[in-house]
Amino acid sequence: MQTQSLWEHALTFFPQFRATLRERVAPDATVAVVGASDGKFVLPLAAAGYRVIAIERDALALHGGEVHLPGDNHAPARGLIDRLKLEELHGRVRVVEDDFLQGEPLNIPCDAIWTSCSWHYSANHHRPLAEFVDRMQRLVRPGGLFGAEFMMPVEKRHDLVEHYTSPERLRHHFIGDWDVLLTLxxxxxxxxxxxxxxxxxxxxxxxxxxxxxxxxxxSHGKKDS
Known part of the structure; x- marks a missing residue:
């Protein structure tokens, strides 16, 4: 990549998601990324040949601008749209500039969906965690993959916020139509x-x-279009 995400060095389980993706879906499958930010996960997926739907509401993450960095430094940063153009990947990515939790759930059937540390942000606490999970689930076609990495409780105050969750707590959202493949x-x-x-x-x-x-x-047995 010619460009680098501001989140490039943050710890992630994304390699485990990528490995499972390669095993379970077609090479040109459609993958949605909820909370796409500046493209840390979007660009590698697009570069690997997937069709990507990038869902993000933050204008700075999408369009770039000045950011506040450690050490009280300020610097210009590229947004997702600019990075996609520079890497010549914009033809493989559909950017949805929208709040994932507002309005009617999106109607974009996908072969896989991924989110990284998005639902614990306080901006998403106005809706139950179950709604966030349900909206993600509804985008996944039969046979498709659901992937999420998330912050778990560390401080006592986190125990009072359901959005700081655990694999055990998430399991009850995946009864019936789902097989749990991996928790870490x-x-x-x-x-x-x-x-x-x-x-x-x-x-x-x-x-x-x-x-x-x-x-x-x-769906009453009808195949998703």
Missing amino acids: RTNEFTERAHIGRLQDHTHRMGLFLAARTSPLPH
Whole structure:
């Protein structure tokens, strides 16, 4: 890649998602990324040949601008749209500039969906975690893949917020039409300061991968278009 994401060095379970994607879906499958940011996951997926739907509401992440970095530094940063053009990948990516939790759920059937540490942000706490998960699930075709990495509770205050969850708590959202493929978690670790968190901080992260095994209940057996 000629360009680099502001989140390039943040810890991620994305390689496990990519490996499962290669095993379970076609090389040119459609993959949605919820909370696409500046393209840390979107660009590698597009470069690998997937058709990508990038869902993001933050104008700075999409269009670029000045960002506040550790050390009280400010610097210009490229947004997703600019990075896609520079990497000549814009033809493989559909950008949806929208709030994933507002309005009617998106009607964009996909072969796989991925989100990274998005639902724990306070901006998403106005809706139940179950709604975020359900909206993601509804985009996945039968046989498709659901992938999410997320922050787990570290501090006592996190235990009061359902959006800091765990693989065990997520399982009850995946009963019936889903097979849970893989769950992982980290111990507590210290992450270096980065955009949005300008001091070193402590995290625990989890991974949840599942596959849809049957059509959505409301589809009445009709194949998704």
